[in-house]
Amino acid sequence: MADAVLFEFLHTEMVAELWAPDADPGSGGKKKSWSVLEGLGFRVGQALGERLPRETLAVREELDALKFLCKDLWAAMFQKHMDGLRTNHQGTYVLQDNNFPLLLTMGSGSQYIEEAPKFLAFTCGLLCGALHTLGFRSLVTASVTALPACKFQVVMQKS
Amino acid sequence: MAVCIAVIAKENYPLYIRSTPTENELKFHYMVHTSLDVVDEKISAMGKALVDQRELYLGLLYPTEDYKVYGYVTNSKVKFVMVVDSSNTALRDNEIRSMFRKLHNSYTDVMCNPFYNPGDRIQSRAFDNMVTSMMIQVC
Numbered sequence: 256m257a258d259a260v261l262f263e264f265l266h267t268e269m270v271a272e273l274w275a276p277d278a279d280p281g282s283g284g285k286k287k288s289w290s291v292l293e294g295l296g297f298r299v300g301q302a303l304g305e306r307l308p309r310e311t312l313a314v315r316e317e318l319d320a321l322k323f324l325c326k327d328l329w330a331a332m333f334q335k336h337m338d339g340l341r342t343n344h345q346g347t348y349v350l351q352d353n354n355f356p357l358l359l360t361m362g363s364g365s366q367y368i369e370e371a372p373k374f375l376a377f378t379c380g381l382l383c384g385a386l387h388t389l390g391f392r393s394l395v396t397a398s399v400t401a402l403p404a405c406k407f408q409v410v411m412q413k414s
Numbered sequence: 415m416a417v418c419i420a421v422i423a424k425e426n427y428p429l430y431i432r433s434t435p436t437e438n439e440l441k442f443h444y445m446v447h448t449s450l451d452v453v454d455e456k457i458s459a460m461g462k463a464l465v466d467q468r469e470l471y472l473g474l475l476y477p478t479e480d481y482k483v484y485g486y487v488t489n490s491k492v493k494f495v496m497v498v499d500s501s502n503t504a505l506r507d508n509e510i511r512s513m514f515r516k517l518h519n520s521y522t523d524v525m526c527n528p529f530y531n532p533g534d535r536i537q538s539r540a541f542d543n544m545v546t547s548m549m550i551q552v553c
Contacts, residue, residue: 301532305525308489388490388532390424 259334259356266357269295270373289373293380300384307331308389317411320389321348328385333357346411350382351404358403371399375407382407416513416549417481418442418497421521421536424490426450430536433497434549446495449475449483453493456485470518471511486514492521513548520544 273288307327325337329352339351357374361367375397383395392412399405418433433442452475472485477500486494494517498505524530524538 298528302526305488305490306522390491 262332263357263360266374266377267360269377274373289376292373292376293383296377296380296382297384297387298380299377300381300386301388302384303328303331303381304385304388307385317346317391318342320386320391321350321409323389324382324385325350328381332381346413348409348411350407350409352407353404355403355405358399358405361402363402365401367402368399371402371405372397375399375405379407382409416496417499418446418495419517419545419548420446420495421517422446422450422493422495423533424492429492429534430541430545432542432545432549442497445478445481445483445497449485449495450493452476452483453485453487453495457487457491471514473507484510484514486518488518488521494518494521516544516548 269292273291308323321340321342325340329335329337333356335354335356337350338353339349341349341351355375357378358371361371361374379395379397383393386393386395386409394410394412396408397405398408417435418431420428420432421430423429428446431443431446433439453472456472456475470486470488472487475483475485475495477483480500482498482500484496484498486496488494494514496510496513496517498510520541521536524536524541525532527538530536530538
């Protein structure tokens with residue numbers, strides 16, 4: 256069980272470091288930190304997408320890829336499954352996690368809501384990278400309404 | 415035991431290709447290239463047939479006079495192609511499968527290497543050594 260917190264602490268430090276006060280002020284600096292975190296998550300997602308599906312051909316179509324994210328990827332990263340997956344059947348999926356481990360330590364309710372999105376940047380990149388390895392180009396965004404629940408919106412891009 | 419091993423990316427360009435009798439490399443490159451068509455055929459055929467369990471190992475792609483060509487595809491659509499000497503009839507299906515499994519594991523390790531950019535040619539020495547160990551047992 257101790258292994259899970261190791262990643263949580265590392266992740267917290269990553270976000271703190273990239274949002275440190277001596278970074279370039281203004282919105283230009285903030286956007287760069289966000290994309291750095293997403294880039295980190297992307298590369299990790301690419302590697303995980305290669306390592307996790309074992310032996311059998313797991314992904315036949317889009318929905319299989321999303322199910323892989325919700326079950327296998329989430330279980331490997333956060334030791335739990337995604338709580339909800341919804342789709343409009345036209346390439347947009349909303350993944351709902353009611354107890355996101357990286358936000359769990361921040362408290363519950365509406366406190367710290369403005370700070371929460373930066374803690375989701377890495378995970379957005381992670382989902383995007385894993386999908387990329389499985390052959391799907393996507394755009395992933397995240398939103399928080401009440402900690403520790405959060406939603407990830409995945410929009411599949413037609414290549 | 416293998417005479418030529420190739421790793422082909424999703425976009426069908428080679429990430430890694432090596433063969434043992436180095437004087438006739440072009441012939442092997444050509445064989446691997448033609449085998450890609452067969453691989454694509456098998457992949458699309460699997461998609462249409464309603465098979466519950468899809469395997470990564472594709473089996474014998476096509477036999478020629480002197481050589482047999484085997485294929486394997488990963489979840490990220492990276493293909494491994496192996497050319498084996500036909501005269502070496504002692505090689506069983508299981509052994510080919512285990513060779514592909516080793517290849518897959520080594521490829522996964524390459525992917526997880528932070529110094530490797532996905533899509534580049536594979537230059538990892540560890541991968542090289544593993545491939546050498548598979549090719550060196552030639553008669």
